[in-house]
Amino acid sequence: MSPKDTRFAGRRALVTGSTGGLGVAIAKALAADGAFVVVSGRDITRGAAVVTDIRSAGGQATFVAADLGAGADAAIRLADAAAGAAGGNIDILVNNAATLLMPTPTADISEQELRDTFSVNVFAPFLLTGVLGPRMAEQGHGAIVNIGSITGLRGASGSAVYNGTKAVIHSFTTSWADEYGPAGVRVNAVAPGPIGTERQAEFADHIAPVLSRLPSRRMSTPEEVAAAVAFLASDDAANIHGAILSVDGGWAAT
Numbered sequence: 001m002s003p004k005d006t007r008f009a010g011r012r013a014l015v016t017g018s019t020g021g022l023g024v025a026i027a028k029a030l031a032a033d034g035a036f037v038v039v040s041g042r043d044i045t046r047g048a049a050v051v052t053d054i055r056s057a058g059g060q061a062t063f064v065a066a067d068l069g070a071g072a073d074a075a076i077r078l079a080d081a082a083a084g085a086a087g088g089n090i091d092i093l094v095n096n097a098a099t100l101l102m103p104t105p106t107a108d109i110s111e112q113e114l115r116d117t118f119s120v121n122v123f124a125p126f127l128l129t130g131v132l133g134p135r136m137a138e139q140g141h142g143a144i145v146n147i148g149s150i151t152g153l154r155g156a157s158g159s160a161v162y163n164g165t166k167a168v169i170h171s172f173t174t175s176w177a178d179e180y181g182p183a184g185v186r187v188n189a190v191a192p193g194p195i196g197t198e199r200q201a202e203f204a205d206h207i208a209p210v211l212s213r214l215p216s217r218r219m220s221t222p223e224e225v226a227a228a229v230a231f232l233a234s235d236d237a238a239n240i241h242g243a244i245l246s247v248d249g250g251w252a253a254t
Ligand SMILES: NC(=O)c1ccc[n+]([C@@H]2O[C@H](COP(=O)([O-])OP(=O)(O)OC[C@H]3O[C@@H](n4cnc5c(N)ncnc54)[C@H](OP(=O)(O)O)[C@@H]3O)[C@@H](O)[C@H]2O)c1
Pocket: 016, 017, 018, 019, 020, 021, 022, 023, 040, 041, 042, 043, 044, 046, 066, 067, 068, 069, 070, 095, 096, 097, 098, 099, 100, 120, 147, 148, 149, 150, 191, 192, 193, 194, 195, 196, 197, 198, 199, 200
C-alpha cells in the first residue's frame, strides 16, 4: 500500500505515553496508516526504540521527551515541541499517558500520590488539549482521542483515585466534543478493559476473577485497542463526536 492510500497520509499525530504499553501499539497503528507520529514519554531509550521500529517498518516518527507529571509548563512545552518536531500543526492528539495505581485503600493514599496521579492523568491531557485543540480548530480539522477506561464507568474498592481520573477523562471527552466539534475537531474516547501489556502482569491477581466473568473471557491485545483509537482518529469516524467506545471484552455490558 502506498502512503497516499493510507488513512493518515499527511497527518501529524502526538501519542503521549508511547514509550511503553498501549501507547506503542497506538503509535505503530497510526504510523502504519501513514501518520507522522511523535512518540513521547520520559524514557528516552524506550522512545528511541519505538521510533526505530516504526521507521524500520517504513513509517515516519520522532521522539520528544516529556515528563507530564512535571506541571503545566511540561505539557505546554510538549505541545509546542511536538509540532516543531513534526514540522507543523498536530492533527491527531492521543491522550494516552497515565499513572496506573495498585488498588489501595483511600485512607492510605498520600496527598502527593493523589496530586501526582491527577497531574499525569487529568491535568496533562487538559493542558495539552487546551493548546492543541484551538490550533486544530483554527485549521478547521483535527481529532483528539482520549484513553479512558472501563474503570471510569464503574466503582471499585481501593481504586477511587485512578478510577476517578478516568471518569474525569470521559467527562472531558463529551465537553470537548461539544466545544471543538463545531470547528471540525472531533473528540472521542476509548474505554479499554484489561489489556495484555507488560504492566498488566502486576495486576494479575486483581484481574483473574474479572476475566472469568467477561463475555470474551480474555484481555484485549494492545493492537485491538489501538485499532479502535485509529478508527476514531480517522475519517471513517467522520460524524462520531463525544463517543466513549468500550474495548473491554464486553465488561461494560455485564
Ligand atoms: N493496561 C490496562 O489494562 C489498561 C486498561 C484500561 C485503560 N488503560 C489506559 O491505557 C493507557 C495506557 O496504559 P498502559 O497500560 O499502556 O500503561 P503503561 O504500560 O504503564 O504505559 C504508560 C505510558 O505512559 C507514560 N507515562 C507514565 N507517566 C508519565 C509521565 N509522568 N510523563 C510522561 N509519560 C508518562 C509511560 O512512559 P515513560 O515511562 O517513558 O514516561 C508509558 O509510555 C492509560 O491511559 C491507562 O489508563 C490501561
